[in-house]
Amino acid sequence: MISFIIRNRVQPLGNRKGKTLYYASPKGSAELPLESIKESIVQATSLARGDLENALTSLAEQVCVGLREGCNIDLGPLGRLVVNVPSKCMDKPEEVTAKDALCKPKITFYPTRAMQKALGEIEMRIER
Numbered sequence: 001m002i003s004f005i006i007r008n009r010v011q012p013l014g015n016r017k018g019k020t021l022y023y024a025s026p027k028g029s030a031e032l033p034l035e036s037i038k039e040s041i042v043q044a045t046s047l048a049r050g051d052l053e054n055a056l057t058s059l060a061e062q063v064c065v066g067l068r069e070g071c072n073i074d075l076g077p078l079g080r081l082v083v084n085v086p087s088k089c090m091d092k093p094e095e096v097t098a099k100d101a102l103c104k105p106k107i108t109f110y111p112t113r114a115m116q117k118a119l120g121e122i123e124m125r126i127e128r
Helices: 034-044 049-068 113-120
Strands: 002-010 020-026 079-084 106-111 124-127
Touching (some): 034 049, 049 079, 106 113
Parallel strands (some): 002 124
Antiparallel strands (some): 002 020, 079 106
16 A cells, blocks of 8 residues: 655646645655565475575576667566667757767666556555
C-alpha cells in the first residue's frame, strides 16, 4: 500500500497564479531490498545462494555488454530495456553530426503485462 499526505503550495503561474492548491504527496516509499528478493528466490527454488548471486552478477554484466553495443535487452518475464538516443533538430543536413545532434543515450524500461497488472493492483490511500 502507498500512503499519501495532503500538501499545499501557492501556484506560481497560470490562471490560478497566487492561489493555494492542494495535492497528494507520497508519505514515504517502501523498499524491497535485493537481499530479501534473493532470500525469497533461494527459498522458492533449488538454487544455492552463491549460484543465485553469480547468476545475478552475470546478468548485470551481460546487460552492460549489450548496452555498450547499443542493443535493446530482452529480460523475459521482467520486460525490456530499450536504448533511446534523442536527437536535436538542425537547420542543415551537414549540421547533423554525432557530436552536435545526438544527445546522451537513455534507457527506457518497458515492463511486461504481468508487471503492469501488478501496478494496477496497488492499494492507495490518503491520510488526513
